[in-house]
Amino acid sequence: MSNTDSFIDEVTEEVQKDKLFGQLKRWGWVGGLAVLLLVGGAAYNEWRKANERQVAQEFGDQLIASLDGDDTTAALAGLKVDDAAQSAVLGHLSAAAALADGDTDAGIAALEGVQNNASVAAVYRELAAFKAALALPPETDSAEKISAFEAITGPFRPLAQEQKAMVMIQSGDTEGATDLLRTLLEAADATPGLQRRASEMIVALGADISDTDADDG
Structure with missing residues (x-):
């Protein structure tokens, strides 16, 4: 290879490096942003899961406390729910408490509330319909x-x-x-x-x- 060809190759290589560094300077922030989004997304996901676990645990503790109390029906009525699943569980437990107290109308009404809630999973609604039919007075x-x-x-x-x-x-x-x-x-x-x-x-x-x-x- 002649000295001229070698010189041209070196110049070409340097030009390519300059272009690459220029692109990195110009668009490097995009990669940094992508990394930041990935790290931030992972952190948010972990926070969300931890928050959901905490909310579920708190709801479970409140349910247990309500069931252990003297007036289960009133205690359950005072609970607040955060999602459809909690609403379904609370509806079934409220119905069971009402039926155990001999209040058939209130029990069936609680079950119908679950049955008619479109946001609740189908299995909870179907179970509510079955239990409501069983609860019909003689x-x-x-x-x-x-x-x-x-x-x-x-x-x-x-x-x-x-x-x-x-x-x-x-x-x-x-x-x-x-x-x-x-x-x-x-x-x-x-x-x-x-x-x-x-x-x-x-x-x-x-x-x-x-x-x-x-x-x-």
Whole structure:
């Protein structure tokens, strides 16, 4: 390589270095800002998690104190919630306290409050609907009870179907109840315990586990 070529290469290299340093001087603050944002974001995330844990712990402590007090219903009514999950838990506990005190209307109202709160997770709302149907007074019309259990969906549907069958038995519709119980024996979402109870009820009603009339047909 000639001296001229070597000189040109050196000049070119120096020019590239100058351009690089110029770019760093001009845009280096962007990298610094990015690092600052990353560090700040991580710090904020850790602070947020710690704050959420503290809020959840404080709420849990307040719940325990309310449940250990003399007037659970009044103590729970005085609690404040910070999110939908806390609202759902408080609603279920308030309903349980009211029902334990014999105040069915207040208990059902608390459960309906959870059920109608769209911001609450579906499982809490479905459980509230099921518990509200269970809490209906004995004098409630059978058709109303059946309608309440029929409206329940999600993971509590098989249990609601079992309760519906029991209402049908109480109202004298043993044939309809037997047919419903047989469907639970084949339901994929029915637990083994539920299927065992369904079998026992079918036998107690004097019917066969399988629908022999349908088999003969």
